Amino acid sequence: xxxxxxxxxxxxxxxxxxxxxxxxxxxxxxxxxxxxxxxxxxxxxxxxxxxxxxxxxxxxxxxxxxxxxxxxxxxxxxxxxxxxxxxxxxxxxxxxxxxxxxxxxxxxxxxxxxxxxxxxxxxxxxxxxxxxxxxxxxxxxxxxxxxxxxxxxxxxxxxxxxxxxxxxxxxxxxxxxxxxxxxxxxxxxxxxxxxxxxxxxxxxxxxxxxxxxxxxxxxxxxxxxxxxxxxxxxxxxxxxxxxxxxxxxxxxxxxxxxxxxxxxxxxxxxxxxxxxxxxxxxxxxxxxxxxxxxxxxxxxxxxxxxxxxxxxxxxxxxxxxxxxxxxxxxxxxxxxxxx
Numbered sequence: 001x002x003x004x005x006x007x008x009x010x011x012x013x014x015x016x017x018x019x020x021x022x023x024x025x026x027x028x029x030x031x032x033x034x035x036x037x038x039x040x041x042x043x044x045x046x047x048x049x050x051x052x053x054x055x056x057x058x059x060x061x062x063x064x065x066x067x068x069x070x071x072x073x074x075x076x077x078x079x080x081x082x083x084x085x086x087x088x089x090x091x092x093x094x095x096x097x098x099x100x101x102x103x104x105x106x107x108x109x110x111x112x113x114x115x116x117x118x119x120x121x122x123x124x125x126x127x128x129x130x131x132x133x134x135x136x137x138x139x140x141x142x143x144x145x146x147x148x149x150x151x152x153x154x155x156x157x158x159x160x161x162x163x164x165x166x167x168x169x170x171x172x173x174x175x176x177x178x179x180x181x182x183x184x185x186x187x188x189x190x191x192x193x194x195x196x197x198x199x200x201x202x203x204x205x206x207x208x209x210x211x212x213x214x215x216x217x218x219x220x221x222x223x224x225x226x227x228x229x230x231x232x233x234x235x236x237x238x239x240x241x242x243x244x245x246x247x248x249x250x251x252x253x254x255x256x257x258x259x260x261x262x263x264x265x266x267x268x269x270x271x272x273x274x275x276x277x278x279x280x281x282x283x284x285x286x287x288x289x290x291x292x293x294x295x296x297x298x299x300x301x302x303x304x305x306x307x308x309x310x311x312x313x314x315x316x317x318x319x320x321x322x323x324x325x326x327x328x329x330x331x332x333x334x335x336x337x338x339x
Contacts (some may be wrong), residue, residue, distance in 0.1 A: 006139045010035045014131060021127065022120035030056065030128025033100050035135055046133050052097040053129025057122045059101065060108040064121070067112040078107060093150060151200045153262045155214060157195060159221065162189040162254035166225040168180035170237050186225070193218060213326055220319040223311075230308040239298055244293040247316065250284045254323055277327045281320060288316045 014031040017026025034049045059080065066072050081102050088098035104125075113121065169182050176277055197218070231237070237244070257277045292313050300306045 006030060006135060007032065007035060009139065010132065010135050011136055013135075014128065017127065017131070018124075021124060023117060023124045023167060024119050026060075026124035027131070031135075032127045032128075033103075034129055034132035037096060037100075037132075037136075042137060046134050048094075048097055048181050049133045049136060050129060052100060053125060053132070055101055056104045056139065057125040057129070059105050060125060061118060063105055063108040063119040064112060067109055077105065080105060085096050093154075110277040148200065148203055149262045151203070152210075153259045155193065155196045155200065156255045156258045156262075159190055159217060160252050162186065162193065163221055163224070163247060163251050163255075163326075166221065166228075167193060167244055169225070169228055170244060173242055179198040190222075210326075216322050217319065217326070220315055220322060221313045224319070227308065227312050230311075231305055236299065236303050237261075239302075240291065243287065243294060246287050247284065247291065249318075250280055250287060251323075254280045254284065254327070258326070278324075281324050281327060284320050284323070285317075288313065288320060291316070 010031050011028070014028040018027045021027065030053060034053055037045060037052065053299050063073070063076070066076060084098040084101050086145075088095035108121070165186055169186075172178075172182070195216060197211070200214070254277055257280065261277070295306075295309050295313060299309050303309060
């Protein structure tokens with residue numbers, strides 16, 4: 001309701017201002033779109049709106065200048081779309097601004113005007129950006145539920161980066177030579193997880209169950225990473241290269257789809273995230289069983305530390321169990337349905 005009131009006020013003010021400037025429809029369109037940019041703080045919301053609006057204005061000006069050069073226009077649109085949507089798909093919080101950037105670009109490319117009107121168009125975009133930023137500052141209301149969704153999405157994404165690095169280290173022959181470099185990257189991811197979970201813990205007063213599940217997953221990831229310390233002969237990892245890669249890829253898919261289930265636009269693009277997650281979790285269990293079969297046939301005989309691999313497999317099973325509970329939790333289904 002509060003968001004609807006803010007949008008209504010923005011539309012009224014934008015309509016009034018548009019009567020006094022050239023290309024006023026761009027002012028209405030810009031302010032109406034930018035005032036809806038989601039963020040978890042007032043400052044971040046204003047900064048994202050300003051950066052998006054300035055980028056749109058520059059992009060609109062460039063596109064109008066090259067709109068008659070068809071090959072150059074096609075190349076520019078392909079390049080900007082590829083870069084911006086790539087960023088949006090990787091950084092979930094910036095998906096909406098990147099989508100808006102491309103939308104304005106497509107409209108500007110199809111509506112060529114003379115140079116004077118192009119400047120008026122840019123001026124209207126700037127005024128719309130300023131109006132949206134001012135209203136976001138004055139009419140800001142913290143949205144705890146939306147903030148929790150973004151935090152959860154960031155936590156899952158960071159979990160994914162961390163597990164990819166951990167499994168990658170197990171298969172790197174130069175780990176001992178570049179130990180400091182690899183550990184520094186892992187430390188950065190661990191610290192980010194600590195910070196995100198601390199923020200989530202402070203904001204979430206009713207979802208203590210989820211906090212426990214997230215902590216269990218984090219502990220399981222740490223336990224999986226400890227394999228690199230416990231095994232003396234790292235050449236035995238080569239026997240498991242295919243199995244470890246498959247398991248890491250499946251875990252990555254699960255975390256990615258958990259992120260999708262918390263994001264409205266991504267949920268529209270990627271169909272049935274909930275069903276796909278369960279299919280991936282079943283696939284993960286199958287691959288863990290394959291790894292266990294390799295252990296029984298090979299590692300238990302040739303490895304100097306067979307018990308360590310057995311512990312590793314058990315931790316994988318615990319992680320699979322936690323992911324199953326997480327995917328089945330009603331909170332994921334509710335958030336994916338409400339957004």
